[in-house]
Amino acid sequence: MELKADLHVHTTYSGDSIITPEDLVFYAKKRGLNAVAITDHNQVEGARKIAAETDFLIIPGTEVSSQGGHIVGLNVSEQIPKGLSTDETVDRIHSAGGIAIACHPYALFKGSIGKHVTQKFDAVETINASSFPFRSASSKAEKLAKNFNLPCVGGTDAHYGPVIGIAYTIVNAELNLEGILEAVVKRQCQPAGGSIPLRMRVENQGRFFMKYLKNRRKRVS
Ligand SMILES: [Zn+2]
Numbered sequence: 001m002e003l004k005a006d007l008h009v010h011t012t013y014s015g016d017s018i019i020t021p022e023d024l025v026f027y028a029k030k031r032g033l034n035a036v037a038i039t040d041h042n043q044v045e046g047a048r049k050i051a052a053e054t055d056f057l058i059i060p061g062t063e064v065s066s067q068g069g070h071i072v073g074l075n076v077s078e079q080i081p082k083g084l085s086t087d088e089t090v091d092r093i094h095s096a097g098g099i100a101i102a103c104h105p106y107a108l109f110k111g112s113i114g115k116h117v118t119q120k121f122d123a124v125e126t127i128n129a130s131s132f133p134f135r136s137a138s139s140k141a142e143k144l145a146k147n148f149n150l151p152c153v154g155g156t157d158a159h160y161g162p163v164i165g166i167a168y169t170i171v172n173a174e175l176n177l178e179g180i181l182e183a184v185v186k187r188q189c190q191p192a193g194g195s196i197p198l199r200m201r202v203e204n205q206g207r208f209f210m211k212y213l214k215n216r217r218k219r220v221s
C-alpha cells in the first residue's frame with residue numbers, strides 16, 4: 001500500500017524543538033500521515049518512549065552530528081556518539097541495524113554534510129522542508145543522489161508541531177517499521193511536499209523564543 005511518512009521530526013528531547021509527544025501524534029494524524037520518524041539530535045530516548053506510548057507508527061531514529069555534518073539514522077535505538085568521522089558514524093548506524101540518510105546535504109546554517117557523502121549512505125534527503133535556500137538545496141541534493149545512485153526521501157525536519165507533514169516520503173510498503181525501511185532501501189519511495197511557508201517559520205521562532213524566556217524566568221526565580 002502507498003504510505004506517507006515524515007522521516008525527519010524533532011521532539012522536545014532535542015532541546016531545540018517544542019514538539020511534545022502529544023503534538024507529534026496529533027499533527028501527524030491531522031496531516032494524514034501513516035508514520036513519523038523521530039530523529040532527535042544525538043539521542044534516542046524520546047523516540048523510544050514515544051514509540052512505546054502510542055499506537056501510531058513511530059520509526060525510532062536519531063540525527064547524529066558527525067565530523068562531516070548531520071546524518072539521520074533510522075531504526076536506531078542506541079545512542080551513536082557525536083563527533084565521529086562520517087564513515088564511522090555510518091558504520092555505527094549500520095551495525096545498530098539502521099539505515100543512514102544524508103539529511104539536508106546542502107542547506108545553509110544546518111551543519112550540512114555536503115561533499116562528505118559517500119556510497120556507504122542508504123539514501124539522500126532531497127526534500128527537507130526546513131532547508132534554506134529551499135530550491136537550490138533541493139536541486140543540489142537531487143544531483144548528489146543521482147551521482148551516487150541513491151534513493152531519495154523527504155521530511156520536514158520539524159521543530160514545531162503544525163509543520164509536521166509539509167514534506168514527507170511516499171513509500172510503497174506494508175504499514176510496519178521493517179516494511180517502510182525496506183521500501184526506502186529498495187527505492188520503493190519518493191519524496192513529496194515542499195518548503196515550510198515563511199509565516200510558519202516566523203511562528204516557530206516566536207514560540208521557541210517564548211519557551212526560552214519562560215525557562216529563563218524559571219531558572220532566575
Ligand atoms: Zn540537521
Ligand SMILES: [Zn+2]
Nearest residue numbers: 008010063157
Ligand atoms: Zn534535523
